[in-house]
Amino acid sequence: MSDQAATSAIDWAAMHQRIQAAMEGLERGFEPDAAEVDRRLRERAERLARAATAPPAASDEIRILEFEIGGQPMAVDSRHVREVTADLAPTPVPHAPAWALGVVHLRGEMLTVLDFQALIGTGKSDGDGHLVVLQHRNRTVGLITDGIRGLRAVSRVRLDPVPATVHGHRRFYLGVSEQDTLVLDAGQFFEDGALTGIAADGSAGTRGSV
Secondary structure (H helix, E strand, C coil): CHHHHHHHEEEEEHHHHHHHHHHHHHHHCCCCCCCHHHHHHHHHHHHHHHHHHHCCCCCCEEEEEEEEEEEEEEEEEHHEEEEEEEECCCCCCCCCCCCCCEEEECCCEEEECCHHHHHHHHCCCCCCCCEHHHHHEEEEEEECEEEEEEEEEEEEHHEEECCCCCCCHHHHEEEEEEHHHECCHHHHHHHHHHHEEEEECCCCCCCCCC
């Protein structure tokens, strides 16, 4: 059979119909039927419901208040800062530890004012800046500072370890942030044995110096 005869023997109309049917089948394959659409919508609704009821992811970011004590940049989680006020002259308490400068009356409460440098054994503070009032559970103290630097957010996991060159109680710190800022661990600070002489109402005890 010649090429011309073979070509004329092909049913082009039928072939066209088969190709058209195949294309329509492919298109239907990409378009889900009503049951598939319903299944996908149910799955999406379930995912959204789970997301709405799931607890928020814990964040490692904390907002810290930065200040200076003895020229050393320091900071503390702002959740433990009750307030910052102008430095008040504390009234000395007889037989109080050397690091307890005395007490002040603040908003009707008796508050112990601490000399942090004396507490960690690095000297004696001559700070005349602001008083940072710290609170942890039912205990409140005031730290005398050289000045307030401000607030900013930091990541706990990005804090550097406290270097061995840091004097005093290294357990008091969460770590070191930028610009060599020592970040206090308020929980460790308040639970330290040296502070057990401070009553829950913030008044100074009568323990000896540390």
